[in-house]
Amino acid sequence: MTSMMAPNAAGLSDADIANLAAHIASFGGAAAAPAAEAPAAEAAAAPAAAAGDVAAGKAKFAACAACHGMNGEGQGMFPKVAGQSADVLADKLKKYRAGETVGPMSAMMAPNASGLSDADIADLSAYMASL
Numbered sequence: 001m002t003s004m005m006a007p008n009a010a011g012l013s014d015a016d017i018a019n020l021a022a023h024i025a026s027f028g029g030a031a032a033a034p035a036a037e038a039p040a041a042e043a044a045a046a047p048a049a050a051a052g053d054v055a056a057g058k059a060k061f062a063a064c065a066a067c068h069g070m071n072g073e074g075q076g077m078f079p080k081v082a083g084q085s086a087d088v089l090a091d092k093l094k095k096y097r098a099g100e101t102v103g104p105m106s107a108m109m110a111p112n113a114s115g116l117s118d119a120d121i122a123d124l125s126a127y128m129a130s131l
Contacts, residue, residue, distance in 0.1 A: 052086060052127070054123075055127075057124045057128070060124050063112070068081050078105070081128045082131035084129060086122075086128070089125040090122060094118075097110070097114055099114075
């Protein structure tokens with residue numbers, strides 16, 4: 001466990017850790033290929049989270065909750081994601097998935113976002129925006 005994760009994992013029970021590990025393992029072991037960039041006009045015409053499914057996003061958010069809190073309120077150095085714009089959240093997740101530097105947590109977020117599909121990102125963004 002990294003020194004960054006230790007304080008956050010300290011309060012987790014063995015069952016919580018097992019559940020998180022099973023959830024993360026369900027993403028599969030192979031890294032996703034970087035998504036091709038969409039033309040700017042096309043991206044502007046179709047908001048990133050327009051088709052997001054809030055219920056599906058809630059189910060996928062379990063892995064995010066370890067750092068961002070069960071209600072997306074943020075914890076310590078991990079930012080609040082609740083109530084933010086779905087389009088902004090989707091844009092950031094896509095940039096993390098592509099390995100781009102978005103902010104100081106980019107190195108931690110990139111591996112977490114690398115296995116997300118566009119649908120996963122839309123669902124997660126819709127859910128976080130609904131909090």
